[in-house]
Amino acid sequence: MAAFGERVDGNLALMEPGQTIEQLADLIAADLPSLAARLRPDMLLVQGDTTSAWAAALSASRIGLAVGHVEAGLRSHDLTRPFPEERNRVEIDAISALLFAPTAESAANLAAEPAIRGRVVVTGNTGIDALLTIRRMINGWTLHDNAVRTILVTCHRRENIGAGIAAICAALQRIARRPDVRIILPMHPNPAVHGAIAQALGSTPRIELHPPFDYPTMVQMMDGAHLILSDSGGLQEEAPALGVPLLVLRDNSERPEVFASGNARLVGTDADRIVAATFELLDDPAAHAAMSQPAFPYGRGDASERILDAIEDWHATQWPGSVAERAISYRLPPIQA
Numbered sequence: 001m002a003a004f005g006e007r008v009d010g011n012l013a014l015m016e017p018g019q020t021i022e023q024l025a026d027l028i029a030a031d032l033p034s035l036a037a038r039l040r041p042d043m044l045l046v047q048g049d050t051t052s053a054w055a056a057a058l059s060a061s062r063i064g065l066a067v068g069h070v071e072a073g074l075r076s077h078d079l080t081r082p083f084p085e086e087r088n089r090v091e092i093d094a095i096s097a098l099l100f101a102p103t104a105e106s107a108a109n110l111a112a113e114p115a116i117r118g119r120v121v122v123t124g125n126t127g128i129d130a131l132l133t134i135r136r137m138i139n140g141w142t143l144h145d146n147a148v149r150t151i152l153v154t155c156h157r158r159e160n161i162g163a164g165i166a167a168i169c170a171a172l173q174r175i176a177r178r179p180d181v182r183i184i185l186p187m188h189p190n191p192a193v194h195g196a197i198a199q200a201l202g203s204t205p206r207i208e209l210h211p212p213f214d215y216p217t218m219v220q221m222m223d224g225a226h227l228i229l230s231d232s233g234g235l236q237e238e239a240p241a242l243g244v245p246l247l248v249l250r251d252n253s254e255r256p257e258v259f260a261s262g263n264a265r266l267v268g269t270d271a272d273r274i275v276a277a278t279f280e281l282l283d284d285p286a287a288h289a290a291m292s293q294p295a296f297p298y299g300r301g302d303a304s305e306r307i308l309d310a311i312e313d314w315h316a317t318q319w320p321g322s323v324a325e326r327a328i329s330y331r332l333p334p335i336q337a
């Protein structure tokens with residue numbers, strides 16, 4: 001938020017150490033109706049596939065508040081992977097009045113689901129707006145070095161906790177034996193993730209473990225990397241836009257566009273497969289070049305404008321009147337946390 005010059009009007013401060021997703025969902029369900037009664041918004045906007053987005057959307061729909069979903073229609077078509085994200089996406093979309101699909105493919109997923117009742121608009125994704133904005137701000141900084149190639153790694157999917165993370169760490173240890181690589185790994189705050197990674201890789205030469213990077217630093221790290229290994233959602237959109245090859249440490253993906261554009265390959269969590277794919281991209285310049293053409297399946301940075309236009313259109317159909325009259329409802333008082 002700080003990088004964009006934004007401030008939070010109110011932080012509900014619902015996250016607690018050791019909390020289960022059910023406990024978080026209960027807290028949101030308890031707080032949202034009174035917040036909505038105080039602010040009287042016309043719509044609740046939720047982004048992505050988190051449990052907080054799901055619980056807030058469900059709670060809003062129970063009290064008759066319209067829901068708009070940014071990043072609608074992403075589907076891995078497997079409710080168990082990623083979990084609980086895929087289930088959250090399906091359920092948020094089913095109760096949304098406005099669905100902002102990043103791509104034509106995500107809109108097609110929604111068209112195939114009988115439960116979808118809202119209006120679907122293809123907008124691109126706001127993550128790319130953020131990425132390109134920050135990259136413009138930080139231009140000039142680079143990690144590129146011909147002798148030592150930087151590999152950026154992120155890894156935190158719930159279904160990879162345990163055997164998956166252990167295999168990924170084993171692969172990273174083998175990759176780090178090469179003197180021509182430097183591995184940078186910002187660790188997710190989930191203790192089950194950073195505990196396992198720190199224990200496996202804590203004192204490995206050429207592997208640098210970090211606390212999470214702030215977003216501008218993360219953009220610099222992605223932009224300067226020779227290669228990215230990741231099981232993340234957002235990085236699957238960001239790496240192609242930056243033209244950095246991505247090996248996806250998962251068995252499936254809700255973002256097929258990045259494989260069609262040739263920017264990413266699905267390698268799963270098998271250590272041999274991860275090492276082989278990484279070595280190929282380190283040793284074969286043609287293979288690396290083939291995955292390095294920037295691609296923009298999630299838009300070129302104007303998703304937020306398209307979303308705003310769609311909300312204005314939707315609002316006009318709900319409450320006909322002049323733009324000035326309608327604008328009044330957008331000027332909400334700050335949240336008293």
Ligand SMILES: CC(=O)N[C@H]1[C@@H](OP(=O)(O)OP(=O)(O)OC[C@H]2O[C@@H](n3ccc(=O)[nH]c3=O)[C@H](O)[C@@H]2O)O[C@H](CO)[C@@H](O)[C@@H]1O
Pocket residue numbers: 047048049050051071085127154186187211212213214215216218219231232233234235236238
């Ligand atoms: C379960 C969950 O949370 N899912 C959301 C999460 O995906 P996911 O959990 O996969 O999160 P990512 O790993 O993609 O990270 C989210 C964002 O944080 C940035 N980053 C990551 C590591 C770091 O140290 N510093 C940093 O700034 C990434 O570049 C990205 O922009 O974010 C995606 C991008 O908004 C959303 O589509 C998903 O709804």
